[in-house]
Amino acid sequence: MSFQRSWYAKILRSIFSYSSTSRPRCRRASPTGGFDLRFDNDYPLVTLVIAKGQYAISSQFVSTMVAEPKTRPVPHAPPYVRGIINLRSKVMPLIDLRLRMGYPSARKEQEEFRRLMEQGEQDHVNWLNELEASVEEGREFSLTTDPAQCDFGKWYASFRTGNNTLRSFLKKFNQPHRKIHALAHKVKALSQAGRHEEARRLIAIARHNELKTMVQLFQKTSKIIAETHREIAMIIETPTFDYGVAIDQILAVEFLGQGTIEDLPPGLEMQTSNNIVGLIGRRQTDNSTVQILDPMRICDPDDVKGLILNPEQAREPEPAKTLTPA
Structure with a gap:
């Protein structure tokens, strides 16, 4: 196994050690309609790099990771939807997180x-x-x-x-x-x-x-x-639908500094990463700022509704190879 695959396998072990058999649950909704990402401090965050910026997603929404996913483009999809992937016979959209956040791919x-x-x-x-x-x-x-x-x-x-x-x-x-x-x-x-x-x-x-x-x-x-640069996709499970996100790099699975997670400053919400950042916090390792992504805002179900038109289309992508934690 290569060093990179070993590294991501280690990341998966960290995620699975906190994972639950049930789907993520939201205690209360934020005023903007997404999740209030402060709802469960029992789960660490998966910190990652997107276009040199540091972001994070709660590990309770991350089910697995896929190495170099192969996609099948679909017509009429939003620009940030790269296509569909086939994961264990389950077809879902793959989101180019860079494009979704307004960066070059x-x-x-x-x-x-x-x-x-x-x-x-x-x-x-x-x-x-x-x-x-x-x-x-x-x-x-x-x-x-x-x-x-x-x-x-x-x-x-x-x-x-x-x-x-x-x-x-x-x-x-x-x-x-x-x-x-x-x-x-x-x-x-x-x-x-x-x-x-x-x-x-x-x-x-x-x-x-x-x-x-x-x-x-x-x-x-x-x-x-x-x-x-071997692309990795994280598979995100929300209470209503699943999707993959293509990311640049995973840094760690970690808890942020105690008491550092807070709402975005007033007026910054609409200026930050296409309004998909819910909160901000600081890493314990170096006190650097991390923007916490809201998984319910990353992929709008209405944007991907109807992308899979028939069973033949669903079978087109090659099955994605997951990175196992073993």
Whole structure:
């Protein structure tokens, strides 16, 4: 079993240790019609990451988790409904929680990242080709020699990520990227001195060494993004209906700080995550703020009513593979 699957299995064990055989019960409704999520402090919260923000759902609504769920798109569904999934012969909608909360989807971000890496690779191939052409044609080299000023360099200096594997790997760009841009000054000096053959030799060496290394790094970075972001869906059970939510990352199953859970400040409800945040609280580990999602607001039954049109459609998605706690 992979580390990631082991980690989520551990999370499931934490959830199941508090789970009940009955469906979640609501002691009283909130003024907005959803659950009052303070109703049962006997259940910890599943804290999770959505688009770099920290959120949570009460574990009493979480029945299981699904690894990389395969969905069947359905016509006329709201944009945030990715499609339907088949879990133990039970078909339910899968909600893209990022889209539901007004963020770009994780899939879109991954595709944009892949294109960025491809563009960075091509830009530096073109950069070295242009440097070579400037030597051959005896003209001024016009592209930037500052590694911090090329498009990739600007992105590299500003990019931040919580992905430890990616953050560590990106450091490998630093040396070859600086060397390849510094090459322009050496080549220019040799060309001005009439030592064109030496300039060509430096470019050839850089193409075989620094550029080759950078091309490999760009390609490997795209693979790391694909390999480290394995989507997980949590299956949510409410008193009236069930659905899945696609999430970025699960942090922990935990109780928030005692006395920290409270209503959203006045006027903030309509500004926060499409009005599906019910309460806020703070984690005991680092006192960071967590927005607590109301499971009855995440998926509106009226939005998904009639998505499954017939039995044949229900059998279309491949059965989802749950992550067992054993």
